[in-house]
Amino acid sequence: MALLSSLHGSQVTLLSVLLLCWAGVCGGIPDPRQRELLIQQEASRQTGGTVVLTEAERRLSAQLHKLKQREMEEPQFPPAIHFFKALPLIQRSPVFRLLQKMPKGAALHIHDFAVVGVEWLVKNVTYRPHCYICFTASQSVRFRFSAKQPHPLPQCSAWVLLETLRGKVDNTTDLDNSLMQNLTLFTDDPVNAYPSQDIVWRRFEETFMAALGLVTHAPVFKDYFYEGLQQFYMDNVMYLELRALLPMTYELDESRHDRAWSLKAYQDVARQFVTEHPDFLGARVIFTAHRGLNLTEAKAIVEEAMQLQKRFPEVMAGFHLVGREDGGRPLWYFREALSLPAELGVTLPYFFHAGETALMSEGHPMVVSSDDPATFGATGLSYDFYEAFVGLGGMNAHLGTLKELAINSIRYSSLSPELKDKALALWQRKWDKFISENSQ
Numbered sequence: 001m002a003l004l005s006s007l008h009g010s011q012v013t014l015l016s017v018l019l020l021c022w023a024g025v026c027g028g029i030p031d032p033r034q035r036e037l038l039i040q041q042e043a044s045r046q047t048g049g050t051v052v053l054t055e056a057e058r059r060l061s062a063q064l065h066k067l068k069q070r071e072m073e074e075p076q077f078p079p080a081i082h083f084f085k086a087l088p089l090i091q092r093s094p095v096f097r098l099l100q101k102m103p104k105g106a107a108l109h110i111h112d113f114a115v116v117g118v119e120w121l122v123k124n125v126t127y128r129p130h131c132y133i134c135f136t137a138s139q140s141v142r143f144r145f146s147a148k149q150p151h152p153l154p155q156c157s158a159w160v161l162l163e164t165l166r167g168k169v170d171n172t173t174d175l176d177n178s179l180m181q182n183l184t185l186f187t188d189d190p191v192n193a194y195p196s197q198d199i200v201w202r203r204f205e206e207t208f209m210a211a212l213g214l215v216t217h218a219p220v221f222k223d224y225f226y227e228g229l230q231q232f233y234m235d236n237v238m239y240l241e242l243r244a245l246l247p248m249t250y251e252l253d254e255s256r257h258d259r260a261w262s263l264k265a266y267q268d269v270a271r272q273f274v275t276e277h278p279d280f281l282g283a284r285v286i287f288t289a290h291r292g293l294n295l296t297e298a299k300a301i302v303e304e305a306m307q308l309q310k311r312f313p314e315v316m317a318g319f320h321l322v323g324r325e326d327g328g329r330p331l332w333y334f335r336e337a338l339s340l341p342a343e344l345g346v347t348l349p350y351f352f353h354a355g356e357t358a359l360m361s362e363g364h365p366m367v368v369s370s371d372d373p374a375t376f377g378a379t380g381l382s383y384d385f386y387e388a389f390v391g392l393g394g395m396n397a398h399l400g401t402l403k404e405l406a407i408n409s410i411r412y413s414s415l416s417p418e419l420k421d422k423a424l425a426l427w428q429r430k431w432d433k434f435i436s437e438n439s440q
C-alpha cells in the first residue's frame, strides 16, 4: 500500500501546483522552476518513478536506455507492428535478452490451456500412443486419447489414430506444423486472417477446443502443468496464478474425474515442482467459469467454488469469469450468484477482468502478465515485459519501472503476508545477482 499512498501524495502536490497557478500566483509570467517542478511531478507518478536505484542499477539502467534508443532508430520498431510480425525481431533484441534474464517476480494472470508453447503439445503429447484426431467442418481439429476407437463427434470426420496418419503422409513436419496452426492464432498475415473481432474470437475459441482433448487427458493434464511451470521458471518467473476452468479429465477407458481431482492435481504438481526447484514459490488457482452461463448455473458454480476453496485453501485463490466481455453477460447479470458467499459469510476473493484498461490510465499499481502466451505463439512472460517496457513505457521507462513491476507482482498477488515477505526476500536475492552480473 506504500505505493498507493506515495502515488496519491504526488498527485496531491501536482494538483496544488496547478491550483496555485489558477489562483494567479504564477502571475502570467512563465516560471521555469514551476515548469521543472511539474515535469518532476509527472515523472514521479509513472510506474517506478519513485524507485531509488543503487549505483550498479543506475549503470544497468543507462545501458538499457542506450539499447532501447538503438532499437527505436531501427527501420522496424517491434512494438509498432503486429505482434506476430514482431516476434522474430523481438527474439533478436538485446533488450529482450536482458528481460529474459531478469527476475520478473510473478505471473498473476495466466489461463490454464495457454500456459505451454504449442510446440510441446504437438511434438510431445500428440506423439503419445492412443492419440486420435478428427477434422471439423470449421477447418479445425479435435483430439482424443482412447484405448479403443472413440465415439464419433458431431461436425467432425471419423477418428483416425495419429500414428496411422503419420505413417501415411510423406512429410510429418508439414502435418505437425498444420497441427500447431490449429492450436494458436499465429499467422504470417494477421491483418487479412482476422479482419474483425468476431472472427478472431471465433478462431480463439477453436484453438481452445482443439487443445482441450489433449490437455484434459488425465496424465497429460499433470504433465502439461508441470511443463508450464518449467517454461515460466526458465523465463525467470517464480510464482504463478492460474485461471483454471477445472474441466473434467478423462482416462483411456473413458472414465472421468471431477473438478476436485483437477484442483488436487494442480496442487500436487506445484508441490512437486517446488520440491525440485526450491527457488520457485509455486502456484495458486483462480477457479474460472464461462460468462455464457445462466444465473442458475452461475449460482451452482459459485457454490462449488466455495466448497473447493474450503477443501483446498492452500492452492485455491478465488473465483473469476471468462469469455468475451463485450458480447457476453455483464457482471451485473450475475450479481445474485456473486453475492452468495457474502450472504453466507464466506470469503471467496474475486479476480475479474473488468476495467483493466481504465485502471491503467488512473495511476493504479500495475503488473505485467501474459494471459494466453501459447495462443500468440509465445512462452513465459518476457515478451509482455518487452512490449510494456519498450512500447508502452517508451524512453521514459527505466530500470526502476521494471523493478517496480516485478515487486508489484508479488505485492498484489493472492499470497499470504508471510509468503509475500518470503517471496520478496527470494526475489531480492535473484535481483541483486542479476544486477551484479549484467551492470558494467
Ligand SMILES: [Zn+2]
Pocket (backbone or CB within 6 Å): 109, 111, 353, 371
Ligand atoms: Zn484473461
